[in-house]
Amino acid sequence: MRRLLLAGMLTVTLGGCVITTGGPVPVSTQVSAEQGKGTQEVEAGQDNGTLEVEAGVLKGRVVGADGRPIQGAEIAADNQLLYNSNLIVSTDADGFYRVDTDVAATFHVTARMKIDFNGKNYAIDLAPEDDTSFAGPTGAVRNFTWKLTGERPDGLGHYGSSVLFYLDNVDPQNPEVYLEDENVEVTLTPEGPLADGSAGQTITRRAMRTPDGSGLVDVPLGRYRISANYQGRPLQVGPRNSGQYAAEVVADFTQHINAVYWIELEMKL
Structure with a gap:
């Protein structure tokens, strides 16, 4: 049987983002240099289900489908009142992020990470646990998961x-x-x-x-x-x-x- 090969040798690396607690995938330790605005602090002892809403703060965690934290994912809080004034922050080694939102604006939150896989670069949109917008002074918790399949909440694929x-x-x-x-x-x-x-x-x-x-x-x-x-x-x-x-x-x-x-x-x- 004849086979056409469209790719080179099989290698698996994740660049820009890191899954941090072991597993079968060799990973790069490079993290995106774009930290954007806001603060980045680890909430020690917290897991994906115990974060509580804090006034004037957006925070959350990004994990893989197996629950392992993802480092270096980019979180974008879109200011829906002012054009091109997003707040952008990256997740830390435990998958957590935190950014101040104590301004008179409404925010919608998205997350993306970049990986290197089989010698190609891919940008991956992450799935939100809650896709609703929120008022900046109220604060919110928005967690994300890397899903390989499933419908997007925006109905766009x-x-x-x-x-x-x-x-x-x-x-x-x-x-x-x-x-x-x-x-x-x-x-x-x-x-x-x-x-x-x-x-x-x-x-x-x-x-x-x-x-x-x-x-x-x-x-x-x-x-x-x-x-x-x-x-x-x-x-x-x-x-x-x-x-x-x-x-x-x-x-x-x-x-x-x-x-x-x-x-x-x-x-x-």
């Missing part, structure tokens, strides 16, 4: 990525038959750990049509060996616009727009 394809709709055995994207079944087998260091699982799904094209959505960030079939008949698969096809292809996600990543393929019988 998923935390996972998309595998999209363009199908040659001609059946060489019957040129009068028009092939339909929904009859394509795609199998994704992880090649090494996922972006968060977890093992991942093989994914086999029927394709769906989306505003971005046909394929699979909400796929955990990783490197995958990809194959497909059309109603049980094997498809030839290749990277988009390469003109190369094989029974399977190994591919990484690449950036489509900021913090949105796709794998784009072509398929034919």
